[in-house]
Amino acid sequence: MTGPIDHPDASLIPTRGQVVRQRLDAATRAVVFFVVALAIIVGLWQAAIVSFDIKPFVVPTPVSVLVALNQDWPKLGAALGYTLRGTLLGLLMSTCLALVFATLFTLSDGVARAVMPLLIAIRTAPVLAIAPLLILIFGRGQAISIAVVVIVSFFPILVNATRGFRSTDANALELMHVCGATWLQTFFKVRLPFALPAIFTGLRAAATSGLLSAMLAEWLSGAPGLGTLILEAASFRKLPLMWAGVVLAMTVAFAIFALTVRMERSVVK
Amino acid sequence: MMTDIQIKAVSKRFAIDRSEILALDDVSLTFPAGSFSALIGPSGCGKSTLLRMIADVIAPSTGSILIGDHPPGKARRSHEIGFVFQSASLLPWRSVIDNVRLPGELSNKQGSRSPEALVDLVGLNGFEEAKPAQLSGGMQQRVAIARALALDPKVLLMDEPFGALDEITRQRMNVELLRIWKETNTTAVLVTHTISEAVFMADTVHVLSAHPGRLAASIAIDLPRPRHLALLQSHAFNALENQVRAALFAKEIASGR
Numbered sequence: 387m388t389g390p391i392d393h394p395d396a397s398l399i400p401t402r403g404q405v406v407r408q409r410l411d412a413a414t415r416a417v418v419f420f421v422v423a424l425a426i427i428v429g430l431w432q433a434a435i436v437s438f439d440i441k442p443f444v445v446p447t448p449v450s451v452l453v454a455l456n457q458d459w460p461k462l463g464a465a466l467g468y469t470l471r472g473t474l475l476g477l478l479m480s481t482c483l484a485l486v487f488a489t490l491f492t493l494s495d496g497v498a499r500a501v502m503p504l505l506i507a508i509r510t511a512p513v514l515a516i517a518p519l520l521i522l523i524f525g526r527g528q529a530i531s532i533a534v535v536v537i538v539s540f541f542p543i544l545v546n547a548t549r550g551f552r553s554t555d556a557n558a559l560e561l562m563h564v565c566g567a568t569w570l571q572t573f574f575k576v577r578l579p580f581a582l583p584a585i586f587t588g589l590r591a592a593a594t595s596g597l598l599s600a601m602l603a604e605w606l607s608g609a610p611g612l613g614t615l616i617l618e619a620a621s622f623r624k625l626p627l628m629w630a631g632v633v634l635a636m637t638v639a640f641a642i643f644a645l646t647v648r649m650e651r652s653v654v655k
Numbered sequence: 656m657m658t659d660i661q662i663k664a665v666s667k668r669f670a671i672d673r674s675e676i677l678a679l680d681d682v683s684l685t686f687p688a689g690s691f692s693a694l695i696g697p698s699g700c701g702k703s704t705l706l707r708m709i710a711d712v713i714a715p716s717t718g719s720i721l722i723g724d725h726p727p728g729k730a731r732r733s734h735e736i737g738f739v740f741q742s743a744s745l746l747p748w749r750s751v752i753d754n755v756r757l758p759g760e761l762s763n764k765q766g767s768r769s770p771e772a773l774v775d776l777v778g779l780n781g782f783e784e785a786k787p788a789q790l791s792g793g794m795q796q797r798v799a800i801a802r803a804l805a806l807d808p809k810v811l812l813m814d815e816p817f818g819a820l821d822e823i824t825r826q827r828m829n830v831e832l833l834r835i836w837k838e839t840n841t842t843a844v845l846v847t848h849t850i851s852e853a854v855f856m857a858d859t860v861h862v863l864s865a866h867p868g869r870l871a872a873s874i875a876i877d878l879p880r881p882r883h884l885a886l887l888q889s890h891a892f893n894a895l896e897n898q899v900r901a902a903l904f905a906k907e908i909a910s911g912r
């Protein structure tokens with residue numbers, strides 16, 4: 387139901403059951419759209435290969451990719467698990483870190499002005515250039531994946547969260563003040579809820595680049611993840627395997643993105 | 656325990672760009688414990704400013720304010736101030752009932768009425784789970800009143816709470832508000848633009864003039880309580896209305912306009 391009710395009629399407000407049914411319908415529709423879109427893409431892919439006579443050493447057929455996906459699943463699954471763990475841990479850590487910094491920035495303009503240039507410097511240094519340093523600090527295992535994900539995804543979350551915390555409705559802040567609320571109460575009951583949409587905007591931006599960052603870290607470190615697998619498959623000319631890895635990475639990146647959207651829906655009402 | 660409010664020689668200056676404006680100039684007033692006072696005056700004369708100083712939102716430039724024997728900060732921190740803002744200021748993600756529960760969550764105190772009873776009191780039963788966006792402006796303002804009453808405040812400050820209401824609902828709410836005020840022994844201050852509302856509600860109507868905001872007159876309303884709507888047609892009521900109107904338009908009348 388939308389728009390104001392000008393006369394008291396409580397029956398116009400949808401019941402909990404109606405709301406749940408609406409949401410379920412939306413979820414089913416999203417899945418159907420995804421499957422249809424996938425089928426169309428695979429169809430076009432196959433059609434392009436046939437009609438333009440593309441050689442299998444340039445782009446393999448969908449069928450051969452599916453076969454590779456099936457045959458090499460143990461290898462692919464293990465690599466995916468490795469990369470996914472680094473990605474999710476990295477995203478979790480950068481979200482926590484970014485929220486802590488955004489909170490500090492909200493508390494004090496001075497801190498913001500002192501720390502921000504440093505963060506911008508870290509963010510703008512090309513990861514490739516600081517790779518030796520990162521390897522020195524974090525080694526060649528999972529830690530460097532997490533570090534690179536944090537470096538890349540920290541900034542969009544921080545910027546958006548800070549903007550969110552600062553744009554809190556002045557009336558609501560005045561209300562909390564008059565009600566004798568403590569700083570912490572005001573933060574959790576007013577500032578955070580007002581900032582949630584902005585925080586999720588940042589999280590969505592970070593989520594899309596998260597998996598890619600983890601794979602980038604593997605190209606530097608050689609850790610046994612999806613990134614390394616794709617690189618090796620390419621150098622050994624195992625194109626169906628490489629494309630199976632690419633398709634897997636794209637699907638999972640999409641799933642992470644969809645997950646953040648779902649989270650936003652359930653948190654921001 | 657009832658609490659009075661004393662305004663002692665309070666002035667308030669605001670800096671706007673490089674210039675300064677004098678919003679309130681040397682205002683001295685007492686709101687006796689358990690009384691109902693109305694503030695009336697032209698737009699921009701400093702009514703909201705005065706209320707916000709009593710609520711410890713802003714500090715006077717000179718002069719002092721006492722609630723009971725203490726500065727306003729103490730009453731605010733002990734959750735003794737109920738404030739109805741000029742705009743309803745509800746938290747949009749909270750339902751009606753959760754908005755009314757907010758003061759209780761912030762203080763671990765409880766009022767004599769439950770949040771459910773307060774929602775009922777302002778005539779919004781059935782809307783407990785509605786979100787503010789689903790309510791009309793007047794309904795939102797009633798939620799804000801219920802919220803202000805949540806902890807039986809010693810001081811109830813209302814900034815044009817019924818500005819968004821139609822005449823009929825407004826009168827009903829006024830009668831209701833007087834009943835609540837009598838029961839809770841709170842010291843109430845009501846800012847209003849409506850002369851009849853000020854006279855109907857208050858023990859004393861304070862008239863402010865603008866530029867700078869000064870106290871122009873304080874008119875005692877010695878009408879018997881409890882007050883009923885029939886009072887609106889009485890001669891005594893109309894005479895007091897005229898008295899307030901004369902104080903409000905003193906400048907215009909003097910200049911012959």
Ligand SMILES: Nc1ncnc2c1ncn2[C@@H]1O[C@H](COP(=O)(O)OP(=O)(O)OP(=O)(O)O)[C@@H](O)[C@H]1O
Nearest residue numbers: 669670671676678697698699700701702703704705
């Ligand atoms: N935060 C502020 N900064 C600068 N000037 C302010 C501020 N708050 C109020 N003023 C000024 O103080 C004067 C009084 O404002 P106030 O809001 O108290 O008026 P009011 O009597 O409540 O008016 P209305 O009836 O329109 O609500 C106005 O001239 C306004 O411009």
Ligand SMILES: [Mg+2]
Nearest residue numbers: 702703741814
């Ligand atoms: Mg005002």
